[in-house]
Amino acid sequence: MATARGGFSSRLGFILAAAGSAVGLGNIWGFPTQTASNGGAAFVLVYLILAFSLAYPAFMAELLIGRYGQANAVTSLQKMSRKAWQKKFAFVVGFGGIICAALILSFYGIIAGWMMSYAIEPAAQLVGLQQIADWVITQSNIRNLIFTALFMFLTVFIIRKGVEDGIEKWSKRLMPLLIGLLIILIVYVMTLDGALEGLQAYLNPDLRRVFHPDLLVSALGQAFFSLSLGTSVMVIYGSYISKKENLVSLGAQVTLIDVSIAFLAGLLIIPAMYVAQHQGVAIFAADGSLIAGPSMVFTVLPALFDGMGAMGLFVGFAFFVLMSVAALTSSISMLEGPVSYAVERHDMQREKATTLISIIIFFISVFIIFNLDFMLDFVAMLATEYGQPIIAMLCCVFVGWIWSRKEILDEIKQGNEQVEHSFFWKIWPWYTKFVCPVAIATVFIHSL
Ligand code: PFF
8 A cells, every 4th residue: 555544556556446436327328318318419529628628627636636635635625725714615615525426326326226237137037037137127116225225235345445455456357348348339339220320410510509508517517427526536536646646647547538438338329329219219209308318328228239139148248247347436436535534534434434424325315216206317417517517616716726836836746747847737727727617607607
């Protein structure tokens, strides 16, 4: 371990863990669903622009706060504060992020539970347990409760082991497999009827839609959700990075991996939607809206795998297992935010904090499950479209307005002596100070 409080053992360890947090349901469920509900390619275009122009700079701010503070989000932000009001403000921002992470986990666990149940379905079919296969993919409260609980249990199991053994080890192995499988599936989908129409919808934007307020807010929320921003997670991950590492390039690599995987997932799922529609599966309503809403991916992908015959059972199983793992490397990061806060600020034991916090989060999940129709969308919107961008914006305000240029430079220079002469340094400090907060605020004002 790099420090007494735990840390990533290597540069690769951080990249994989941070990319593990970033890459998850947001990329393979959230991004395609948002793309499909927001007019296809126009959304993709806005998303890509916002991911690099706003999310990456904000991501850098969070990493920097964490590495400087070497502690949970609240303590790190308070270390940067000089005046009493700044310390209070630091508490609001840091704690707000922790609440956001907890809220996200409460609905994320439900969808990750669906991923697990869709992995069990083909496995049950393969061993001849048809009844179980049917049951696991039928929406019911009891199914949702069981699989959400199972997913939370796995998350807790990993988190209790701490940074290096838990988070790092798991993130290292399975992501390359997921990317490989995505690419193979994209190639396969392109050979099917209807795929080209999907490709067109994915890649050819209707520019008139680009400035639609709903699209802007959704794309902004999706970009911040995908990079796990505004949740204290990247602050705490930043605090585990050694002072010898170059933050600017680490952040850029993680952003690139995250955006590329979302883009790949869209390249699979949007054409697969059109293929399914072509085969008579109802995907769009007459007005062009999505019929299945948040469960669209769970209609489209099984239809695709069904079309592969017996082979489809293996592919479906592998895909949903890998998705569940991708969801786990994200959920453990969500739990790490609140847990590190409880351990460092309230002197709780790591095991105890993990169990207690996960039980509270699970209760929120239960409440959502029993009110699935509106609560899932509501909590997701509250936490991802509003909470995350606002908290991330406040982190930018902290770095830009409460810190001096010299303080930023001192921290960022560690592990990156050349940074002072770089393009990044010429742009980023004032960009974080003025452009990020104003741009994020403008999107919200526009949406009102
Ligand atoms: N970035 C994750 C994904 O795209 O699935 C979701 C996420 C992880 C959001 C961690 C927030 C968070 F704190």
